[in-house]
Amino acid sequence: MNLKHLPGHLARRFHQISSTLFDLEMSRAGIVLTPVQFAALVEMKESPGIDQATLAGTIAYDRTTIGGVVDRLVDKGMVERFTDQADRRCKRLKLTPVGLETLSRAEPLVSRSQQELVSSLTAHEQEQLVALMQKIVEALGDKSRTSRHL
Incomplete structure (x- = not known):
């Protein structure tokens, strides 16, 4: 089993990176x-x-x-x-x-950290990524502990 092909593992890594970028921006600004x-x-x-x-x-x-x-x-x-x-x-x-x-x-x-998060993607790929993430959250949001879609 290759972790690089598991959506859940990749989602966890994506979240870690997103949180780190957020924290760096807030820290630099003293927030x-x-x-x-x-x-x-x-x-x-x-x-x-x-x-x-x-x-x-x-x-x-x-x-x-x-x-x-x-x-x-x-x-x-x-x-x-x-x-x-x-x-x-x-x-x-x-x-x-x-x-x-x-x-x-x-x-x-936050806007800057979010842009950095997807900076390796083209504008079209960024739109696709967000659309696919929204689709998954909409379809499976009720499976989470919060039972909330978006």
Whole structure:
């Protein structure tokens, strides 16, 4: 069995490389942020007042673990957690000015790291790669622990 021909192994390596490139860009800029925290900030910007459970589903992250991610963002002053007026059990989230500023600094860095990730491919190959990855996630997303497609 050749690991270079196993999609799962290649996907794991691709993820490792992607995470390393992300970490390098954040480190150079002095931003302390993980890829999951970045995804959470992006979604909170897109959906102000989103609740934690919905956030977990939207970014395909485990509902149990998302609390720790949000806790760290709150501790960094990037996110504010507040109680829903209609359902006191529901915790809603919004970006603080620090979170918005961090996100605006991080977005071009993430774009650069993502471009570097696929830089060995032609523009057409990049589109194909993303389309094929989306197709697999759409088809099999319910098989993951998060039961979320995209």
